[in-house]
Amino acid sequence: xxxxxxxTRRLLPIIATVLSLASADVSSCHQVQQSSTxxxxxxxxxxxxxxxxxxxxEANGVSYVRFDVRDEARTLTLHGVESVEAVCxxxxxxxxxxxxxxxxxxxxxxxxxxxxxxxALLDSWDSYTPVMSPDQRWIALRKFYPPQTxxxxxxxxxxxxxxxxQAEAHAPRNQSAxxxxxxxxxxxxxxxxxxxxxxxxxxxxxxxxxxxxxYWSEDSHAVLFADSVQESLSAILVQLNDGGVTTxxxxxxxxxxxxxxxxxxxxxxxxxxADVGPDGGDRGREIQMKFESSSSACKSRLIVxxxxxxxxxxxxYHPAGKRRPSKEVEH
Numbered sequence: 001x002x003x004x005x006x007x008t009r010r011l012l013p014i015i016a017t018v019l020s021l022a023s024a025d026v027s028s029c030h031q032v033q034q035s036s037t038x039x040x041x042x043x044x045x046x047x048x049x050x051x052x053x054x055x056x057x058e059a060n061g062v063s064y065v066r067f068d069v070r071d072e073a074r075t076l077t078l079h080g081v082e083s084v085e086a087v088c089x090x091x092x093x094x095x096x097x098x099x100x101x102x103x104x105x106x107x108x109x110x111x112x113x114x115x116x117x118x119x120a121l122l123d124s125w126d127s128y129t130p131v132m133s134p135d136q137r138w139i140a141l142r143k144f145y146p147p148q149t150x151x152x153x154x155x156x157x158x159x160x161x162x163x164x165x166q167a168e169a170h171a172p173r174n175q176s177a178x179x180x181x182x183x184x185x186x187x188x189x190x191x192x193x194x195x196x197x198x199x200x201x202x203x204x205x206x207x208x209x210x211x212x213x214x215y216w217s218e219d220s221h222a223v224l225f226a227d228s229v230q231e232s233l234s235a236i237l238v239q240l241n242d243g244g245v246t247t248x249x250x251x252x253x254x255x256x257x258x259x260x261x262x263x264x265x266x267x268x269x270x271x272x273x274a275d276v277g278p279d280g281g282d283r284g285r286e287i288q289m290k291f292e293s294s295s296s297a298c299k300s301r302l303i304v305x306x307x308x309x310x311x312x313x314x315x316x317y318h319p320a321g322k323r324r325p326s327k328e329v330e331h
Contacts, residue, residue: 074119190315
C-alpha cells in the first residue's frame with residue numbers, strides 16, 4: 001500500500017488539508033459511520049449530518065469528505081488520512097472531522113475544522129489521542145511528533161479552544177502538522193507550544209503518556225490523564241475556570257496503584273478509566289481512577305482522591321537547539 005509517510009507530513013506542511021471543489025472522483029462517497037462517540041465528547045450515539053459523506057483512496061493515502069451544500073458539492077481532501085473516525089457537529093456552523101493518520105501512527109489523527117454550510121476549511125493539524133470536552137468548547141490532545149525518528153520524543157499535552165475558531169475564521173489557517181498557536185500547553189509546566197519543542201528533549205525530562213485516553217468531567221471544567229517521567233508515574237488534573245487553566249499533579253506509587261510495594265516500579269501500568277466528579281466539598285472534585293498493569297504482581301484497584309490532594313508541578317525548561325539523536329535508538 002503506497003501511503004504518504006508521516007515524515008513527509010512533517011517536512012512538507014503544504015500537503016496538509018487542502019480545500020477544493022468536488023473535482024476528485026468521490027462517486028463512492030458514503031455516510032460516515034461514527035466509530036468513536038468519545039472523540040465528540042459524547043457517551044451516546046452521535047448523529048452525522050446528512051449532507052456530509054466520506055470516501056477513501058487507500059492506494060494513494062488520501063481521504064475525501066464531501067459536503068452537499070444546496071445544489072453543489074464541496075470536497076475536503078485529507079492527504080495522509082486512511083479513514084474518517086468521527087464527524088462532530090458544533091452549534092456555530094462548524095464540523096470537527098477526526099481522520100485516522102496513515103503510516104503507522106497509533107492514536108494519530110488529523111483534526112480538520114470546516115464550515116458544513118459552504119465547505120470552508122477553518123483549521124487543521126495533526127495530533128495524538130484528541131478528545132473533545134462534553135460541552136464541545138475544548139479538545140484535549142497530545143502534540144504531534146513523527147512516529148519514526150532517531151531523536152528523543154517527549155509528550156506535550158494541549159487544550160485547543162474551539163470557540164476561537166469562529167472568531168478567527170478569516171485569519172490565515174494553520175497548514176502544519178504542528179498544533180495551532182491558539183492551543184494551550186497544559187503540561188509539562190513551563191512549555192509554550194514552540195515548534196518541535198517536544199523533540200530532542202533531554203532524557204531525564206522525557207514525558208510518556210500513560211493513559212488510554214483523556215477523561216473529562218461532565219461539566220467540562222476538568223480533564224484527567226496519567227503521565228510518567230523515567231520511573232515516576234503521576235496523575236495530571238487540568239482545571240478550567242474563569243481565572244484560566246490550572247494544572248495539578250498527584251505522584252503515584254506502587255502502594256497507591258497496586259496496594260503493595262511490588263512491583264518495584266510502575267513501568268507497565270496504564271490509566272484504564274477515570275471519573276472526574278463535580279467541584280464542591282472540602283476536598284474539591286472527587287477523582288476516581290483505575291489502572292491496569294502488564295505485571296501479575298500489580299492487582300488493579302480503585303483509587304479515590306480529591307482535587308485538593310493534587311499539587312502544582314514545577315516548571316520545566318528544555319535546553320534550546322539540542323536536537324540530537326538518542327543513543328538508545330537503533331538505526
